Amino acid sequence: MRNTGEETRRRVLGDAHVDRAIAGSDPFDAPFQDLITDAAWGHVWSRETWPLRDRSIVTLAILCAQGHWDEVAMHLRATARTGATREDVREVILHVAIYAGVPAANKAIKVARDVFAEMDAQ
Structure with missing residues (x-):
């Protein structure tokens, strides 16, 4: 393995x-x-x-819900390779807001915006 x-x-x-x-x-x-x-x-x-895209989405949801922000950032960067889109990420964060809490989703939005801006700058 x-x-x-x-x-x-x-x-x-x-x-x-x-x-x-x-x-x-x-x-x-x-x-x-x-x-x-x-x-x-x-x-x-x-x-x-599951395809990598689905694993990526599930992983992001779990990490956001648990507040593991460094890992969230790492897996947001990985979306460029897994096929999970920014729209997918937005949907993940909306689910996190409802099922894990608005504060977690609020932080997830900030982390996603920062990571996507960093990715766009490269």
Whole structure:
């Protein structure tokens, strides 16, 4: 699963992101990097049941609802590779407002605007 996980992780997050994560790894967090590459990317994200777009949408909803803003930003950047559109992201945030709360959605809008502006500038 490790090879499949790394391939999927690179396809979703991009080589530059994965290379930075690996380069920044040390003996303390290397087992964590192995875990997420194998479990998240190899076992979950690599399943063929849902396309990457759907996984991206679900992941963003969960991360927004839980307030994991750095991860939200990372997965917003990944939408360029997963096929989730900005309209999809807006719909995610509307769902978050109703099911997880307006404050979470309000912050998600700010994070999305900032990330999309950064992406547009590149």
